[in-house]
Amino acid sequence: MDQGARGPKRVVVLGATSGMGRALARRMAARGDRLHVLGIGDDELARSVADLEIRAGVRSGSIGWSRCDLEKPETFAGALEEAERKLGGLDVVVVTAAMFAAQADLESDPKLTQRLLTIDFTNTVLFCEEAKRRLLARGGGTLCVFSSVAGERGRKPVALYGAAKAGLTRYLEAMDHKHHAEGLRVVTVKPGFVKTGMTAGLKPPPFAGEPEDVAARVMRAIDRGTPEVYAPVAWGPIMGVIRRLPRFVMRRVGF
Amino acid sequence: MRNGNGSGVSMIEGWGGIGVPGRELRSENLERVTERAVLSRGLGRSYGDSSLPPASVGEVVNTTLADRLLAFDEETGLMRAEAGLSLLALNRIFLPRGWFVPVTPGTQFVTLGGMVASDVHGKEHHVRGCFGEHVTRLKMRVADGRVLWCSDEQHQDLFRATIGGMGLTGHILEVEVRMMRIPTAWILQESRRVDDIDEFIARLKDASHRLPATMGWIDLLTRGKNMGRGTLMAGDFASADVAPKRFPKPLPRVTMPFELPSWTVDRWSVRAFNTAYYWKHLPREMHGIVHWETFFYPLDMIRHWNRMYGARGFTQYQCVLPDSAGPSAPRRLLEILTSRGGASMLCVIKNCGPEGKGILSFPMPGTSIALDIPVRDDTQQLVDALNEFVLREGGRIYLTKDQFTRPEHFRAMEPRLPKFQEIRAKWDPEQRIRSAQSVRLFGDKP
Numbered sequence: 001m002d003q004g005a006r007g008p009k010r011v012v013v014l015g016a017t018s019g020m021g022r023a024l025a026r027r028m029a030a031r032g033d034r035l036h037v038l039g040i041g042d043d044e045l046a047r048s049v050a051d052l053e054i055r056a057g058v059r060s061g062s063i064g065w066s067r068c069d070l071e072k073p074e075t076f077a078g079a080l081e082e083a084e085r086k087l088g089g090l091d092v093v094v095v096t097a098a099m100f101a102a103q104a105d106l107e108s109d110p111k112l113t114q115r116l117l118t119i120d121f122t123n124t125v126l127f128c129e130e131a132k133r134r135l136l137a138r139g140g141g142t143l144c145v146f147s148s149v150a151g152e153r154g155r156k157p158v159a160l161y162g163a164a165k166a167g168l169t170r171y172l173e174a175m176d177h178k179h180h181a182e183g184l185r186v187v188t189v190k191p192g193f194v195k196t197g198m199t200a201g202l203k204p205p206p207f208a209g210e211p212e213d214v215a216a217r218v219m220r221a222i223d224r225g226t227p228e229v230y231a232p233v234a235w236g237p238i239m240g241v242i243r244r245l246p247r248f249v250m251r252r253v254g255f
Numbered sequence: 256m257r258n259g260n261g262s263g264v265s266m267i268e269g270w271g272g273i274g275v276p277g278r279e280l281r282s283e284n285l286e287r288v289t290e291r292a293v294l295s296r297g298l299g300r301s302y303g304d305s306s307l308p309p310a311s312v313g314e315v316v317n318t319t320l321a322d323r324l325l326a327f328d329e330e331t332g333l334m335r336a337e338a339g340l341s342l343l344a345l346n347r348i349f350l351p352r353g354w355f356v357p358v359t360p361g362t363q364f365v366t367l368g369g370m371v372a373s374d375v376h377g378k379e380h381h382v383r384g385c386f387g388e389h390v391t392r393l394k395m396r397v398a399d400g401r402v403l404w405c406s407d408e409q410h411q412d413l414f415r416a417t418i419g420g421m422g423l424t425g426h427i428l429e430v431e432v433r434m435m436r437i438p439t440a441w442i443l444q445e446s447r448r449v450d451d452i453d454e455f456i457a458r459l460k461d462a463s464h465r466l467p468a469t470m471g472w473i474d475l476l477t478r479g480k481n482m483g484r485g486t487l488m489a490g491d492f493a494s495a496d497v498a499p500k501r502f503p504k505p506l507p508r509v510t511m512p513f514e515l516p517s518w519t520v521d522r523w524s525v526r527a528f529n530t531a532y533y534w535k536h537l538p539r540e541m542h543g544i545v546h547w548e549t550f551f552y553p554l555d556m557i558r559h560w561n562r563m564y565g566a567r568g569f570t571q572y573q574c575v576l577p578d579s580a581g582p583s584a585p586r587r588l589l590e591i592l593t594s595r596g597g598a599s600m601l602c603v604i605k606n607c608g609p610e611g612k613g614i615l616s617f618p619m620p621g622t623s624i625a626l627d628i629p630v631r632d633d634t635q636q637l638v639d640a641l642n643e644f645v646l647r648e649g650g651r652i653y654l655t656k657d658q659f660t661r662p663e664h665f666r667a668m669e670p671r672l673p674k675f676q677e678i679r680a681k682w683d684p685e686q687r688i689r690s691a692q693s694v695r696l697f698g699d700k701p
Contacts, residue, residue: 047325048323051323051325054324055324
């Protein structure tokens with residue numbers, strides 16, 4: 001079970017340039033894991049890689065990066081191929097990249113809705129399929145994907161974003177069942193409100209978390225192969241209640 | 256991956272607890288988020304209104320998500336990072352590797368950008384000057400929208416006005432600074448009980464000849480003969496042969512969980528606090544190895560210590576009295592405070608060395624005195640009286656701490672202001688970049 005005890009891992013992170021992905025990548029780099037970073041914007045990638053290298057105290061050039069855009073599925077295979085080659089193998093694939101938009105903006109702009117559903121569901125699934133194939137070909141590994149507590153129940157303020165995340169959560173659950181025996185560990189992360197650039201400008205609710213707390217929890221989940229993790233920790237019990245709320249209550253509350 | 260700057264009106268406060276309604280724009284991408292902003296702020300540790308937006312704008316960039324290290328040279332110690340990187344993060348990363356910032360303020364909860372904007376000084380000002388002395392380059396977004404580098408070679412006027420310029424010359428995006436090699440992360444400290452303010456002044460000078468970092472804490476409730484008794488601390492990084500072999504463990508922190516009612520900050524509680532602190536130092540002199548956090552950042556151990564001052568908040572009054580004012584000047588300043596019944600939980604006294612390169616930087620050769628003052632109905636009059644004294648003696652105040660100074664006092668004690676304003680006008684003729692403090696003190700448009 002505990003596959004994390006076997007020393008440094010070879011890790012690919014899609015979304016390490018910002019938010020929770022940045023915090024997680026820093027933590028992994030600092031303990032000696034070998035990273036390859038995927039994302040968009042060459043400058044952003046180069047800056048994030050420099051940050052990781054200095055924090056980890058490794059020489060410049062030891063962390064690689066490749067362009068990979070969740071809006072362009074044709075970039076997935078090439079980016080993962082390059083990562084695998086540079087790392088000399090692959091133990092963990094992490095996906096933290098996603099898109100968020102307010103419900104009102106989505107309702108007034110079908111193009112924006114299509115983009116969000118495509119990025120957060122369809123293309124994330126396509127990326128996971130590509131990553132999964134590569135991990136299975138090596139006899140297994142860990143696929144860690146950031147979904148959201150917004151996918152746990154249908155809720156007014158995040159109807160569309162939540163629907164995409166619900167789909168993603170169910171897909172990941174199915175992958176866990178389907179491939180567990182083949183050695184694939186699927187870790188589904190369900191963050192509650194976390195103070196990152198994505199949620200900047202939204203009013204933080206009580207229990208809003210910091211990316212560093214999420215990163216600590218997620219790293220442990222990756223090491224242990226925990227299939228489902230709420231982060232920060234307070235969201236576990238909160239969602240336990242929310243999941244059980246009867247429909248007539250959900251209708252009333254604005255949560 | 257995608258950043259949003261939505262709405263959500265709330266309060267923005269300085270560390271003194273006095274705030275304004277407004278909102279903070281946050282993004283990992285400082286270049287984008289500063290495009291139309293009038294001011295940037297970091298962790299909000301400046302005490303007064305220097306990191307608050309003008310009332311008509313109500314919006315300020317918060318830089319703390321932009322915290323990436325971009326370059327570090329192991330040979331020279333030259334380090335470059337985004338402006339929102341905190342000193343806490345910097346210390347956690349670099350102290351174990353034998354590097355330290357060349358100049359540190361009394362808290363780790365500051366950002367690199369804030370350290371430049373305030374041109375922070377430390378216990379070792381007489382040896383190493385201000386932070387700005389060690390800054391080699393700054394990447395800035397200036398008022399006309401351009402992003403550019405400034406240094407002593409390139410746009411020197413902008414560079415020197417930005418160091419200690421309270422964020423009023425543009426948004427600081429990246430900071431390049433030369434870090435300092437240290438033998439170990441432990442501090443060899445000597446401390447002694449001091450009986451009055453005059454002895455303090457003498458001992459500060461004496462200690463500063465022997466050790467780089469010196470400062471004193473003063474109990475302000477004793478009057479007459481004992482006025483200004485307290486504790487003097489001096490130290491330096493310990494060499495490897497005297498320090499413990501292991502790296503210092505993180506110290507436990509406690510949190511001030513809620514605001515104390517204002518009436519607790521009365522004369523009696525302040526007296527009890529100060530007396531306890533004074534007598535904690537039972538032996539007249541102590542020597543020993545201490546943790547770097549204990550030495551440099553004693554108040555960081557109590558999170559939200561500003562809540563101690565209750566809902567009305569507090570202000571800090573920090574001034575520097577030049578050597579020309581004579582050795583009795585600190586005593587006379589403290590007499591003004593105590594004669595007006597002013598209580599101060601915390602009074603810190605330090606030596607200042609020569610002026611730095613920042614055009615509006617605070618320190619000048621002399622003695623710096625910092626006082627925490629709980630806000631009361633007569634706070635304005637008290638600050639006025641202190642300012643009139645400082646003005647007469649040729650001193651000046653620290654803008655990072657200020658909330659109550661009147662513009663006419665500020666102008667009178669700042670002969671350097673016209674020069675600063677001239678450079679500002681060149682880079683920002685429409686006075687776009689401004690703060691609540693610059694509206695109050697510099698006469699910027701509201």
